[in-house]
Amino acid sequence: MSTHFSSRTPKTRDSLSLSRLLGILRIDNNLLRLLVITVAIFVVMSLLRPHPFLTLRNFRSMSYQFPELGILSIAMMLAMLTGGIDLSVVGTANLAGILAAKLLTTLSPEAAGGHIALLILGAIFVALGIGILCGIFNGFLVAKIGIPPILATLGTMQLYTGIALVITKGYAVLGYLEQFLFIGNGVLWIFPVPLILFVLVAFIFAMVLSKTVFGFYLFMLGTNATAARFSGINNTLVLLKTYLLSGFLAGLAGIIVIARTNSAKADYGTSYVLQAVLVCVLGGINPSGGFGTVSGLVLAILSLQFLSSGFNMLRFSNFFKEFIWGLVLLLVMVINYLSTLYQSRRQLQKTREAIAEVSGGK
Amino acid sequence: MNGIFSRNEAFVALIILGLVLIIGSINPNFFTLGTLYDLLRSSVVMGIFGVGVLMVLVSGGTDISFTAIAAFCTYVTSRYLNSIGFEGSVLVAFLISGAIGVLLGLINAILISSFKLPTLIVTLGTGNMFRGFMLAFIGTKIVTVLPPGMIRFSRTEFFPVTTLIGGTNGLSAAVFVLLAVVPVTWYILNYTMLGRGIYAIGGDRVAAERAGLNINVIQFFIYCYVGFLAGIAGIVHSSLVRTANPFDLVGTELSVIAAVVLGGARITGGHGTILGAILGVFLVIIINNSLIMMGVPSYWQSAVIGMIIILGTSITALQSKRESRVSIVDNQ
Numbered sequence: 170m171s172t173h174f175s176s177r178t179p180k181t182r183d184s185l186s187l188s189r190l191l192g193i194l195r196i197d198n199n200l201l202r203l204l205v206i207t208v209a210i211f212v213v214m215s216l217l218r219p220h221p222f223l224t225l226r227n228f229r230s231m232s233y234q235f236p237e238l239g240i241l242s243i244a245m246m247l248a249m250l251t252g253g254i255d256l257s258v259v260g261t262a263n264l265a266g267i268l269a270a271k272l273l274t275t276l277s278p279e280a281a282g283g284h285i286a287l288l289i290l291g292a293i294f295v296a297l298g299i300g301i302l303c304g305i306f307n308g309f310l311v312a313k314i315g316i317p318p319i320l321a322t323l324g325t326m327q328l329y330t331g332i333a334l335v336i337t338k339g340y341a342v343l344g345y346l347e348q349f350l351f352i353g354n355g356v357l358w359i360f361p362v363p364l365i366l367f368v369l370v371a372f373i374f375a376m377v378l379s380k381t382v383f384g385f386y387l388f389m390l391g392t393n394a395t396a397a398r399f400s401g402i403n404n405t406l407v408l409l410k411t412y413l414l415s416g417f418l419a420g421l422a423g424i425i426v427i428a429r430t431n432s433a434k435a436d437y438g439t440s441y442v443l444q445a446v447l448v449c450v451l452g453g454i455n456p457s458g459g460f461g462t463v464s465g466l467v468l469a470i471l472s473l474q475f476l477s478s479g480f481n482m483l484r485f486s487n488f489f490k491e492f493i494w495g496l497v498l499l500l501v502m503v504i505n506y507l508s509t510l511y512q513s514r515r516q517l518q519k520t521r522e523a524i525a526e527v528s529g530g531k
Numbered sequence: 532m533n534g535i536f537s538r539n540e541a542f543v544a545l546i547i548l549g550l551v552l553i554i555g556s557i558n559p560n561f562f563t564l565g566t567l568y569d570l571l572r573s574s575v576v577m578g579i580f581g582v583g584v585l586m587v588l589v590s591g592g593t594d595i596s597f598t599a600i601a602a603f604c605t606y607v608t609s610r611y612l613n614s615i616g617f618e619g620s621v622l623v624a625f626l627i628s629g630a631i632g633v634l635l636g637l638i639n640a641i642l643i644s645s646f647k648l649p650t651l652i653v654t655l656g657t658g659n660m661f662r663g664f665m666l667a668f669i670g671t672k673i674v675t676v677l678p679p680g681m682i683r684f685s686r687t688e689f690f691p692v693t694t695l696i697g698g699t700n701g702l703s704a705a706v707f708v709l710l711a712v713v714p715v716t717w718y719i720l721n722y723t724m725l726g727r728g729i730y731a732i733g734g735d736r737v738a739a740e741r742a743g744l745n746i747n748v749i750q751f752f753i754y755c756y757v758g759f760l761a762g763i764a765g766i767v768h769s770s771l772v773r774t775a776n777p778f779d780l781v782g783t784e785l786s787v788i789a790a791v792v793l794g795g796a797r798i799t800g801g802h803g804t805i806l807g808a809i810l811g812v813f814l815v816i817i818i819n820n821s822l823i824m825m826g827v828p829s830y831w832q833s834a835v836i837g838m839i840i841i842l843g844t845s846i847t848a849l850q851s852k853r854e855s856r857v858s859i860v861d862n863q
Contacts, residue, residue: 256785310841315848317798319593323789324840331834339830439782443595443655450652457649488671492663498656499642506646 199453199505200465206501207472214479221482229361233354233429235474236367237422239467241441242448243374244418246466247411249449250378251391252458253311253318255412258419259441260329261303263434266423267333269296270342270433273349289349297420303329304416305409312408326442333435342433353429363425370418375463387411391458447498448473453505473497539795539847543810546839550817558824564692565700566821572703572771574816576780578809579709579764580787581794582716583757585808588791589720590753591733591800592643592650595788596658597761598780600635603665604628605765609775610670612678621684621770628762635661636758637751644750658781665777674775685770705767712760717805725752733800789836790815793843797851814839 214222221227241258248255269292276288303325310321355362378384386407389397398404427433446456452469454461476497477490555561580597587594608628617623635657642653677685688701720726728749731739740746769775794811796803818836823829 310845314845315852316841316844317848320792320798320840320844323785323792324837324844326785326837327789327833327840328837331831331837334830334833338828442785443659446652446655447659450655456652486667486671488663488666490663491659492667495656495659495661495663498659499648499653502648502652502656503642503646506648 198508200462200468202501202504203451203453203465203468203472206497207468207475210472210475210479214475214482218479218482222479225359227478227482229356229359231474231478232361232364234478235470236363237425237429237438238441238444238448239367239470240370240418240422240425242445242452242466242470243370243463244415244422245445246449246452246454246461246463247374247387247415247418248318248322249446249454249456250387250458250461251318251408251411252394253408253411254322254446254456255307255415255419256319256322256442257303257307257326257329258415258422258445259438260326260333261300261416261419262423262426263437264303264329264333264423265296265299265420266427266437267337267342267433267435268299269293269424270345270427271336273345274342285346285348289346292349293424296424297417300416300418300420300423301413302416303419304413307416308409308412311412312405330435337433337435339435342427343431345427345431350428350431353425353427353431363429366421366425370421371463371467378463383407383410388459391455391460393459444494447494451498451501539843540804540807540810542843542846543794543807543814547810547814547817550814550821554817554821554825557826561821561824564690568692568700568702570813570816570820571706573820574812575703575705575709576764576768576771577783577787577790577812577816579712579760579767580783581791581808581812582712582805583760583764584787584791585794585796585803585805586716586720586729586753587650587757588788588796588798589733589800589803590729590749591736592750592753593788593798594639594650594654594754594757595784596635596639596654596661597757597764598782598784598787599658599661599665600632600758600761601765601768602777602780603635603661603765604631604762605769606665606674606775606777607631607669608762608766609674609677609681609769612680613674613676618679621680621766624678624681624766625763628766629759630762632758632760632762632765633755634758636755636761639758640751640754643754644747658784662777662781669777671777673777674769677769677773677775681766681770682773685773703771705771708763708767712763713805713809716760719756720805725749729753730801733802735801786815786836787812789840793840795847797847 241262244258245255272295273288273292276291307318307322307325310316310325311318314321316324352362352366357365378387386397386402389400389402390404390407394404397407426437430437448469449461449466450456451473452461452466454466473494476493480490480493481487551561560566580601583597584594605628608624608631611627612624639654639657642648642657643650684704687704689704691699691701693699718726720729728739728744731742731744732746732749736746765780768780772779790811791803791808792798792811793814794803794807794809796808815836818839819832822832822835827835
């Protein structure tokens with residue numbers, strides 16, 4: 170649809186056409202700013218280190234690196250759109266991954282022959298199922314019991330990590346079937362499998378959020394829970410579904426993690442929790458709920474990936490990246506605040522002028 | 532209102548009592564002065580953090596940068612004191628570290644009160660920045676030989692007792708830092724206009740503003756004070772483990788928040804007491820340190836703490852639900 174309109178827009182002249190095009194593409198100021206930032210980082214890194222940065226090898230290695238965090242961020246985003254947060258995504262991912270890994274490592278000798286596909290499917294189902302169960306439990310605590318999401322998922326984060334620790338006694342579960350590792354390391358044509366999975370997830374959830382009734386309810390609930398309730402939305406059910414989906418995505422991330430690293434550990438990637446929040450906020454998702462798009466999130470994670478790959482190539486320390494991430498997050502928030510302030514002041518000015526005009530005409 | 536406060540603290544106190552009795556009945560060695568000294572010593576750092584976190588939670592905010600501030604302060608202070616060959620008292624280390632903490636807290640305060648940004652997001656950003664700045668520009672090498680003042684501080688013990696294996700164990704001087712921080716903060720929160728203001732803006736920000744409270748001043752105080760406490764906690768931590776490790780502490784912030792919440796502080800602001808926060812910290816420390824004395828393997832820690840958080844917060848949630856009757860979520 171967007172290409173159809175964009176081919177027509179040049180007919181209409183001046184700045185109006187641009188703003189109309191952006192409106193049709195659902196690009197708001199925030200998204201545009203993010204797009205500019207992402208492209209700018211990309212261009213700067215390409216100019217500074219054209220050789221390693223602009224190579225197929227770099228692109229391939231980047232596209233193995235970000236899908237895990239990307240999928241976890243989408244899981245986090247769902248909870249944040251309702252005004253909540255899901256601190257348990259990494260705990261869920263690790264628990265799901267560990268149970269799938271247990272299945273793969275305990276059954277593999279017997280399942281040689283034609284049953285390999287069945288075993289791999291079984292492992293995937295276990296991981297996704299555990300993800301869904303963890304998600305439902307989060308949803309139950311938030312929606313039914315009424316615990317603030319940040320606390321409920323803080324508790325379940327400890328609980329799921331704890332269960333994973335109890336199952337593994339703190340050791341890593343290692344060594345799976347080669348065919349299973351394809352999910353984390355394989356390439357279809359020129360695209361790494363994790364990247365394909367991420368693109369699929371991003372596309373599906375962009376559709377779910379913008380085209381389905383559930384997506385609409387989710388935004389309503391996030392904007393104003395009381396209003397949503399009084400317009401007949403079953404908030405409990407919407408919250409349950411939201412956390413269920415968040416758990417499902419965490420389970421998927423768990424599969425990718427264990428297939429990519431060939432090991433499952435209870436304390437893998439604990440720093441991903443706050444990084445996922447950072448990606449969401451950078452991507453324009455309002456932490457108090459109701460606003461945010463998957464495209465914003467995708468841009469945010471791409472810009473962070475370009476930054477960290479670029480800095481690695483410029484031989485900056487890894488920790489410099491951490492510093493810059495924090496700085497970028499704060500800058501984006503401050504710029505957003507100032508531009509909202511500026512806009513509302515201009516709006517006020519316009520209203521005042523209009524009033525003056527009307528009263529002057531009298 | 533009072534009922535809920537006392538009930539929540541009583542709940543935690545009961546769990547602690549139950550745990551202590553169970554651990555003690557399984558392993559009588561638990562009931563020794565040495566064990567008490569150990570538990571107190573391990574509670575100091577989390578206790579100081581907990582007091583700061585409580586203040587932020589009461590004001591309706593969330594701070595997750597305090598561990599990064601603590602690591603930053605103690606690392607910079609230790610390296611600086613070593614570089615000038617300072618041999619004097621640990622008090623100087625506390626002063627420098629606390630001052631750096633106030634400065635870093637000031638950055639949080641400016642972002643929070645000038646730009647009206649959500650506290651969780653601001654401290655997420657600044658936490659990353661402080662840690663990244665320290666590791667990228669100041670150094671990553673662990674300071675293994677601390678300034679002499681800090682070493683003397685770490686060796687200072689009172690009321691020594693003989694342990695089972697024959698050595699002596701005393702009450703660490705670090706415990707007195709916590710014993711100083713707690714009453715000071717308690718006094719500020721309960722007996723000053725500032726403290727009542729902190730409860731007020733956490734309870735209802737708009738109402739507090741209309742009542743004439745200067746929210747900016749209160750927020751500046753909160754985040755600078757928390758930075759100061761983090762600086763103090765950092766020095767205590769380095770002294771107790773006898774190294775200044777820039778990679779330490781960060782990653783424990785969510786457990787501290789969990790401990791304080793267990794003690795009855797509400798994440799939505801306005802509720803919480805120092806006593807509750809300290810009890811919550813004690814509970815977590817006892818589980819972390821003493822589960823093993825009950826014969827429970829240490830890898831059960833996280834699961835047990837998770838279950839207690841879920842149980843504790845469920846009780847609070849159900850209580851406040853009954854209180855308000857009108858819930859956002861429909862329950863058929």
